[in-house]
Amino acid sequence: MTVLSFLWVVGAMASLAMSTTLCQDCDFILCHKSQEKAAKNYIDTWNGDFSLENITFTPNVNLYQDRLPGSNGSIELSIGTSGEFIKFMKMAHTGWNHYQFVVQNIAFDKYNVVIRWALNATVGPHDKMIIPINKPEGSHITYNGTDWLYLDDCTGRIKRVDSAQDYITALHAQGLTDVKI
């Protein structure tokens, strides 16, 4: 064995040892298919398959987004676990007769997945709705938004989401034209 190839083997063994100690259960291989799977899991979870929680998210997933409109102005919602994320999704579904996200466009870059989506929803009975809404039951509501998913490089699960809804459009679609900030 030449000195050069010996050094190469030592180096390869060292980096192998390092990657296994850094990431014990590293079973994720980044490829287009795994990126698509992460996006599909996210949309399916949002569309009501909450059993996907621990396939889709890391336990300490963060959601960053703008303040949400509330009846007294706006509220901040901080989300730092997958359980809180699911709770937030269930809250978002509450009251609507139909509540579904449709993917308009999607972009992938390594551990980043960016989804441009549209909400496809139908207003439910007013006494069941928990967001302020000024449209009759049965009204179709749609608006767009963009979610940036950050994948964990060890598990491929989503560890962070930066979400931006088209809020002014959304509020007007919901019939709210004078919302206090």
Ligand SMILES: *[C@@H]1O[C@H](CO)[C@@H](O)[C@H](O)[C@H]1NC(C)=O
């Ligand atoms: C996900 O894991 C957490 C923590 O182990 C658990 O409390 C929760 O029930 C799991 N969710 C699902 C849908 O299995």
Ligand SMILES: *[C@@H]1O[C@H](CO)[C@@H](O)[C@H](O)[C@H]1NC(C)=O
């Ligand atoms: C909004 O403010 C009113 C008056 O201060 C209060 O009675 C009501 O509980 C508040 N509603 C919410 C959702 O915080």
Ligand SMILES: *[C@@H]1O[C@H](CO)[C@@H](O)[C@H](O)[C@H]1NC(C)=O
């Ligand atoms: C939107 O939802 C309605 C049901 O309310 C459904 O008929 C329609 O196909 C959906 N649109 C898309 C693009 O999925």
Ligand SMILES: *[C@@H]1O[C@H](CO)[C@@H](O)[C@H](O)[C@H]1NC(C)=O
């Ligand atoms: C949502 O975005 C699509 C383009 O992807 C556009 O055609 C549509 O008009 C937008 N809808 C609203 C309500 O802004």
